[in-house]
Amino acid sequence: MDAKVHTTLSKSAALFERAQAVMPGGCSRNTILRKPHPIYAERGAGCHVYDVEGVRRTDFANNVASLIHGHAPPAIVAAVGEQLRKGTAFTVGTEAEIAYAEHMCGRNPAFEKIRFVNSGTEAVMASLKAARAFTRRPKIAKVEGAYHGLYDYAEVSQTAKPENWGQPEHPSSVAVSRGTPRRALDDVVVIPFNDVERALAILDGNRDQLACVLVDLLPHRIGVIPAAKDFVRALRRWTEQNGALLVFDEVITFRSNVGGAQQWYDVQPDITALGKMIGGGFPVGGIAGRAEVMEVMNPLNGPAPFPLYGTFSANPVTMIAGHTAMELYDREAVDRLNALGDRARSLIGEAIRTADVPACVTGRGSMFRIHLSAEGPENYRQAYLSPDRAALLSKFVGHLFEGGLLVVETGTGFLSTAMSEQDVDDMAALVLDALRKIKP
């Protein structure tokens, strides 16, 4: 496109025009889209992002929870720089992969063995395939509305709406991507979040066919509300009694504790899907679990029941970055970040009371979600936003953005260790401002 055309546009608007000419929607991931156009990062440092217009914002989005130490943390930059000079990808193994696997297995006794992949989507896909290979059963169960990435089976019910709730044949399982094979929909059993009785009744109906039950303990799309202890324990008991596996998706929630949110529950899953923060800012996924189950990937004694390949899996740059990030995220760092999260939720609560608008805050650990309703949701159907509620939220997030704050478009924030109490206090002041602006 002619550069002159752009002279009257802001840099970001001009970039978006160029982007739309070559990418559907002008992007590779819909996450970056915002109206009237996305912003484009020039650089990030600590908890700040500087865009191409020179505007600085405090980053509570952290690449959707994947940057636990903020932007360009010196220790990771140094470690990665060294690895870059040595080479970035090989068709042979590296010690970096082994050392990182040892570190991760040391973080949680439920991680007897681990493998690395390239994204959370891949980690969930590998977990479901491992469960099917181990149990020799076809079906998986998941919680209604929960997001687990792009795998056909994991997507089911992600976009459930009132129009398709309760359809007799496929409750809330209308295809997310057009053309998803009917067979994939048939093989997914959808259970309600935190409703033990109904969930178990649905699982009972599929007793001999379920390979696993997949759960996120603090699901983002269900309002960042914690899974209830009795729900998690009931799923653990049911899976044990019925020959199915329990899979936790800790792609986001691993930040909650040294060994993930599962340590809040005292429940060990058979498999944990990992991603985001364990890459130290680079693309990553991980599947960790019981050695006996993980054996399905082992090709040393004959063909693996689940052969797991991946050209870039465990590339040394990601391994070094992730390992450095996770070593820095020790008990002390976790506790400090979770305390900062408590402070954030408490100050947001105060801002809501001061503004006197119907709103509330949910979350746990280093995650928060602001809801523009007096009560938080208890399940996906309550968390679902009608178009007018979605429009109000978008306006509110727009005000935060204008004020210099980046949060996820759902009103969710993820803290990083690069933040201070002052950064959290400033965030709460901006929340108060934005709430006042949307006050009816």
Ligand code: PLP
């Ligand atoms: N699982 C959860 C809980 C997620 O939040 C996400 C991404 O947001 C994924 C899986 C998919 O991860 P990725 O985007 O790395 O494929």
